[in-house]
Amino acid sequence: MGNDAGSPQGPVTCGSWIRRPENLNLVVLGRSRRGSSCPSLLEIFSFDPKTTSLSTSPLTTYVLEAEEGDPVAITVHPSGDDFVCALSNGSCKLFELYGRETNMKLLAKELAPLQGIGPQKCISFSVDGSKFAAGGMDGHLRIMEWPSMRVILDEPRAHNSVQDMDFSLDSEFLASTSTDGSARIWKTEDGVPLNTLSRNSDEKIELCRFSKDGTKPFLFCSVQKGDTSVTAVYDISTWNKIGHKRLIRKSASVMSISNDGKYLSLGSKDGDICVVEVKKMQIYHYSKRLHLGTNIASLEFCPGERVVLTTSVEWGALVTKLTVPKDWKEWQIYLVLLGLFLASAVAFYIFFENSDSFWNFPMGKDQPARPRFKPVLKDPQSYDDQNIWGPVDM
Numbered sequence: 001m002g003n004d005a006g007s008p009q010g011p012v013t014c015g016s017w018i019r020r021p022e023n024l025n026l027v028v029l030g031r032s033r034r035g036s037s038c039p040s041l042l043e044i045f046s047f048d049p050k051t052t053s054l055s056t057s058p059l060t061t062y063v064l065e066a067e068e069g070d071p072v073a074i075t076v077h078p079s080g081d082d083f084v085c086a087l088s089n090g091s092c093k094l095f096e097l098y099g100r101e102t103n104m105k106l107l108a109k110e111l112a113p114l115q116g117i118g119p120q121k122c123i124s125f126s127v128d129g130s131k132f133a134a135g136g137m138d139g140h141l142r143i144m145e146w147p148s149m150r151v152i153l154d155e156p157r158a159h160n161s162v163q164d165m166d167f168s169l170d171s172e173f174l175a176s177t178s179t180d181g182s183a184r185i186w187k188t189e190d191g192v193p194l195n196t197l198s199r200n201s202d203e204k205i206e207l208c209r210f211s212k213d214g215t216k217p218f219l220f221c222s223v224q225k226g227d228t229s230v231t232a233v234y235d236i237s238t239w240n241k242i243g244h245k246r247l248i249r250k251s252a253s254v255m256s257i258s259n260d261g262k263y264l265s266l267g268s269k270d271g272d273i274c275v276v277e278v279k280k281m282q283i284y285h286y287s288k289r290l291h292l293g294t295n296i297a298s299l300e301f302c303p304g305e306r307v308v309l310t311t312s313v314e315w316g317a318l319v320t321k322l323t324v325p326k327d328w329k330e331w332q333i334y335l336v337l338l339g340l341f342l343a344s345a346v347a348f349y350i351f352f353e354n355s356d357s358f359w360n361f362p363m364g365k366d367q368p369a370r371p372r373f374k375p376v377l378k379d380p381q382s383y384d385d386q387n388i389w390g391p392v393d394m
Contacts, residue, residue: 030070060105068089072121086119164255165177181224209256220233269295284324291310
């Protein structure tokens, strides 16, 4: 989905994956206005995992009113049934997705608590979908229950200007960063500020993502120190920095982590992306100049495939298949387990048939050994004629 100068549509400003309940992966893209004849749009595209491509035409399109402005950011609810779009007019709007792939529609709804709150840099749902957060360019941070919209936190001076934020896997914490380089941790249950991450005076914490694998309680942060960009790791049990590593050459503009927490990805301000395996913090995929010479605005892992979606104003939306080791499918695991079970059954049968007895007791000196193979079916007549117990003295 490129941004051709001759295209009748405006440039892509944001995008996100939608994981539908029927295990269908879709992509929603926001386009800004171009001139007076091309309005701002929201478009839904299907994704083909075999060709790693989006459909050539959208499944459905929603045209935004001129007074609503352009799409700025999109966050999709974990259920895949709806998403929230932050608009340049300073409001957020809810969109509900109806129908299946062949007949899909978008229904827009107003969110009263999020009307006229000013331009929002970041919006996000918690992992369990029970909370919603919005971080404004004016530094105002809001946390609300979803879908009741009950206000948990309404802090107008949380930051100088919110740059990035992310919920923890258990939805207990929210990390937020500021354009001045600071980063804060909030408890989402009551909105209490819990901690401010430590940093040196010449360091700026810009981006943040919690680990999502359920075993490593870490917070990853992109830290800028002069011209050098490193990824720092914080232990969320103490909020102390435990290490850092340089992963990308240029300054990072966006950070993302896969749903299973196995991979972390960074997008740079000059169009590169790198994908790192979290366990070893080693680079498994690097795409140079994917969005040549331009800032990557959004970067997100596909929920069900090792594919990432990236967007930029200059180059539009791109889907990239990652060169990472293939994951075991569920049916492959069951097949291996079945094979191990059958192999053990065959080994047991061979052992049983070739042993003198089941318990492998030593046989008497003059006792004949049991035949190696005995017939499955016997002659009933011959069976009755035999006295297997021998003579019995009464």
